[in-house]
Amino acid sequence: MAEVIHPFYDSHRGAMEAAMRHRLDLAEAMLCERAHLTDIAGIRQEVTDEFEIVLTQMPYVGGAASRMSDFFMRLMGFMAISRVLRRHGVLLSMIGEIERETYKAQLLTMPEAERLASGRQFMSPENQTLLREQAAKSATTSHQKEFPEDFVYDFVEPGPSDTFEFGINYKACGFCKFAARHGDKEILPNICGLDFDAYATRGIHLERTQTLAGGASHCNFRFSRLPSD
Template structure:
């Protein structure tokens, strides 16, 4: 029986595939010059074929009711890129650098005003209230039972002397679960490396000292506003 894509992801498939093609556009020169892959058109086709497989593997965690659905849709495509480049013998560290530079270029292609507005919305009191609500929901037995592949996390308030606006401690990571299930644990840290540019391009400073992928008990995300340039 053929694998199927969850209807929620199927409804977003066109834009996810477009985002993948855009990333590959940004990565093309690096694939040729740094990864020494001459036939980049063949690599692109192989990545898109692999992405079709990733789409069938993406876990449903609640759709629009869960903020983490957007994280899966934006980032799990990098698993397809990593898998293909790994098969072609590209070193893991080089894969990570190529992906990070391609993703940063993709993000910077958006108008600055749009990116910074998204950053202000993320840091807003309204979004912090949503994060508190979603964090509390993620830890409930009902949610964990219904969506075992989802993230589990706590919202962190700053204490006296802290220099961040708020934080999130991820106690259980959906990407880690995905990687363990599908044999991607060695390429998982490359996904973690994308976070810093994702926030910085929106005017947000991310400070993080440890990750679940690196063997820690939790990922300690701490957010603050970047000073204007």
């Protein structure tokens, strides 16, 4: 029986594939010069084929109603790229470097005004209210039963001596669950490393000292605004 892509992800397939192809364009020189791969066309085809598999494996966590759906759609392409590069013997550290540099370069193709506006929206009181609501919902038994592969998290208010504006403690991670299910645990830390550039390019400082992927009890995300130039 053929594996099925969830209709929500299938409707976004074109955008996800385009983003992945763009990352491969940005990575081409590094794949040649650092990873010493020569058949780049072959690598591209392998990644495309692997992404078809990843699409069938992506967990559905609520579609447009869940902020975490966007996380999966933006980052699952890296799973396909990582799997292929590992099969070609590329070191995990090298994969991490290539992925982080290409992701940052891709993020910076967005106009600065748009990136910073997105960052201000993320840090806004309105979004913090939404995050509190979604965090509370993520921890409910009914939500975890309906979407067992979703993230579970708490909203963290700053204390009197804290310098961050708000935080999120992820107590269960959708990517960790995905990696455990499909044999991608060694790739996972590289996926985690992408978070810092994802926020920095939007004018947000992320402080994080531990992750579930690293064996901690939770991922401790702490957010504050980067100073304006």
